[in-house]
Amino acid sequence: MISNYLELLYSNCKILTKDRSYNREKFVAISNEHIQTVIKENGLASESDLIDLLISKPFASLKSLLDRSKFLYIFYLVNSLNEYKQEDKDFDNLGRSKYENSVMKDVGIENNLVLQLIKDSINENEILKQLFKINSHKSYFYLSHDIDSVYGSFMQDGLWAVKHMRIDVLLRLFYNAVIARPDWLNFDLIMKTESEYDFRSTFYWLVNRGKIDARQTNSDYSITSKKIIDSIDSVKKNGFENGLHKSISTDSFKNELSKMPVNVVGNRYHYLKFQLPNTYNKIEEAGLQLDASLGFAEHYGFRNGYGYPFHPYSMVTNKAYSFLEVPLNIMDGTFQAYMKIPVEKTADTIINFLEKNNNDTLLSVLWHNTFFTNYKYKGYLNEYKKILKYLYDMNFQNINQTAIINDFSWKIK
Numbered sequence: 001m002i003s004n005y006l007e008l009l010y011s012n013c014k015i016l017t018k019d020r021s022y023n024r025e026k027f028v029a030i031s032n033e034h035i036q037t038v039i040k041e042n043g044l045a046s047e048s049d050l051i052d053l054l055i056s057k058p059f060a061s062l063k064s065l066l067d068r069s070k071f072l073y074i075f076y077l078v079n080s081l082n083e084y085k086q087e088d089k090d091f092d093n094l095g096r097s098k099y100e101n102s103v104m105k106d107v108g109i110e111n112n113l114v115l116q117l118i119k120d121s122i123n124e125n126e127i128l129k130q131l132f133k134i135n136s137h138k139s140y141f142y143l144s145h146d147i148d149s150v151y152g153s154f155m156q157d158g159l160w161a162v163k164h165m166r167i168d169v170l171l172r173l174f175y176n177a178v179i180a181r182p183d184w185l186n187f188d189l190i191m192k193t194e195s196e197y198d199f200r201s202t203f204y205w206l207v208n209r210g211k212i213d214a215r216q217t218n219s220d221y222s223i224t225s226k227k228i229i230d231s232i233d234s235v236k237k238n239g240f241e242n243g244l245h246k247s248i249s250t251d252s253f254k255n256e257l258s259k260m261p262v263n264v265v266g267n268r269y270h271y272l273k274f275q276l277p278n279t280y281n282k283i284e285e286a287g288l289q290l291d292a293s294l295g296f297a298e299h300y301g302f303r304n305g306y307g308y309p310f311h312p313y314s315m316v317t318n319k320a321y322s323f324l325e326v327p328l329n330i331m332d333g334t335f336q337a338y339m340k341i342p343v344e345k346t347a348d349t350i351i352n353f354l355e356k357n358n359n360d361t362l363l364s365v366l367w368h369n370t371f372f373t374n375y376k377y378k379g380y381l382n383e384y385k386k387i388l389k390y391l392y393d394m395n396f397q398n399i400n401q402t403a404i405i406n407d408f409s410w411k412i413k
Contacts, residue, residue, distance in 0.1 A: 002047060002075055003032035005313050008320055009078065010132065012410040013118060014308060015360050017133045030127060031071050038069055051315065055084045059103045070121040077103070077114050077305040079313045080294070083276045092297075094215060096273050099296040102303075109301030110353060115308075115360055139307075139354075140362040140397045142326060142404065143201035144292060145190060145369055146245055146268060150221040150228070153183035157375035169375060183373050187231050190372055191238050193385065197392040200400050203235050204245035204268045204292075207259035216271065218247045229261050236262060241401050243292070245270050253286030266290035266401045268366075272297050272328070280312050284321045289405050292364060295328030298338040300353060303327055307361030309408040320412055326404060329353075331366040332380060343379040347386035354387075358394060362404070 007027045010016060039050050042065070054062065054072070059082050066073040076082070082103045083090075090101045099105060107113055122128045154177040161169040176183050187203065194201055205228075206219035221228055232242055243266040244256060257264070267288050269279070274293055283291050294303050304327060311320035330350055335341040341349055350365075357363060365387065371380040391398070399407070 001028075001032065001318065002035050002051075002071070002313075003028045005320055006031050006071055006075060008410045008412060009074070009310065010118065012408075013115075014137055014408075015115065015135055016118070016122075017135055019131055019133065022131050026127070027131060030125070034069065034071055038065070038072060051081075054081045058082075059106065070117045070124075074114050074117050074121070075313070077107075077117075078310055080276055080304045084315075086275075094271055094273055095275070096271070096297065097275070099298040102296070104296075104301065104303060104305060107305065109296070109299055109303070109305075110356065112302055112305070112307040112357060112361055114302075114304070114306035136359045138395060138397060139358055139360065140399045141391055142292075142362060142364045142399055142401075143194060143199060144204060144243075144268070144364065144366050145201060146204045146270070146366060147221075147369055148206065148217075148219060148245075148270070149370060150185050150219075151177065151182050152220055152370070153177065153373060153375075156370075157183060157373060160375045160378075173375075183375075184370055185227060185231070186369055186372050187235060190369060191235070191240055193372075193381075194388065195238075197388050197398075199388065199391075199398045200240050202241040202243050202266065202292075202401050203232075204243045204266075205232065205260065206245045206247050206270060207256045208247035208249050208251065212248045216248050218249070218270065223259055223261065232261050241266075243267060243290075243401065244288075248273065253282060253288065257286065265405065266292060268328075269293040272331075277312075277315055280314070280321055280325075281316065283323050284314070288323050289409075290324045290326060290401055292326040292328060294325050295331060295364070295366075297331065297334060300330050300334050300350070302329065307357060307363075309362060309404055311410050311412065320410060322412070324405060324409055326362070326364055328364045328366060330363065332368055332371045332384075336371075336377070336380070343383060346380065347383040347390075350383075350387055351390050354390065354394075354396075358396070362399065362408070363396075 007024050044050050054076050066076060083097050090098055092098050119134055122132050154173045158170055158173050207223045209219040211217045235242055242262055243264045246267050246269045248270055272293055272295060296303050309324045309326045312325055314321050335346045367384050371377045
């Protein structure tokens with residue numbers, strides 16, 4: 001039932017404190033009465049029909065209904081129901097949902113809209129005001145790195161060196177690639193950079209390698225090589241965490257997880273390539289505790305309008321999935337490749353977004369290992385350091401996968 005799901009969402013929301021007299025049955029009754037009224041007003045026979053309506057109709061035709069029903073608006077946005085039945089025009093050339101055609105383009109992707117709807121729904125209902133008190137908390141942040149390439153520096157940074165007539169750089173890259181250590185095998189630099197602020201992050205690894213087509217490539221490293229296994233061990237020993245970076249492959253999660261040198265609890269899809277709701281079903285079947293893929297490549301912000309990790313709603317069981325989805329808000333490539341923001345303005349743009357959301361969110365930041373070198377991606381390491389310094393100076397709370405699971409998992413009965 002939608003009302004049971006909403007009760008879990010509200011009762012586990014960090015900004016809400018349940019009154020000592022809180023009674024979940026009372027909340028369920030209030031929300032269910034509202035849902036049943038909506039069903040009758042729209043000439044529907046059941047809650048299942050209502051969900052079908054939310055999934056099948058375009059957002060523009062639903063907007064009036066959603067504006068009148070904050071409960072349904074919250075349910076709709078959190079679960080990205082607008083993405084459940086899309087047309088070819090809604091996908092980019094990698095098969096990903098496009099921001100340009102999304103609901104968030106219309107309602108404002110930089111706004112934590114669901115949180116505001118939750119607050120408004122309580123302030124407008126005298127009974128809900130008795131059940132919950134609205135608080136405010138300093139925002140959390142989650143740092144991560146998708147390891148797509150380790151050996152690509154010689155070719156990609158080498159091309160930069162040729163264009164800039166830097167033969168010294170080209171020779172250094174060649175020496176590092178052949179004799180010393182590849183420039184993108186730089187996980188010690190990443191950990192050192194973050195440890196200066198006592199921050200910890202997660203590294204997501206691809207277990208499959210090789211080119212898929214003209215646009216898609218899995219890793220250029222072997223997950224079983226000594227250098228990679230040693231790196232994964234080093235990540236773990238230094239108090240950082242590892243995760244799976246689900247590849248472009250027909251391999252099941254079970255197969256890919258079995259290839260990982262260490263046990264992991266979380267995943268992020270390579271290229272952020274996934275489609276709902278099938279992706280959620282696969283994550284659930286795999287027994288993963290966390291996924292961190294829910295973001296648009298083309299724009300930073302809140303893909304589902306919500307600033308906290310959540311359990312998606314299963315259309316199969318009509319209740320919450322067991323895993324947590326951690327929305328991705330900020331990715332380096334968004335600014336460099338899609339929005340074309342000058343490198344020297346990248347940190348300022350991100351910090352402006354962080355300032356707007358300095359309370360009541362968990363902000364997820366992805367910075368690839370490739371962006372820690374100063375050739376092709378010159379300047380992005382310095383921008384990342386500015387972001388880390390801001391987070392440190394403003395007392396944002398650093399949190400890792402394990403803590404997210406412990407602190408944000410819903411108490412699902």
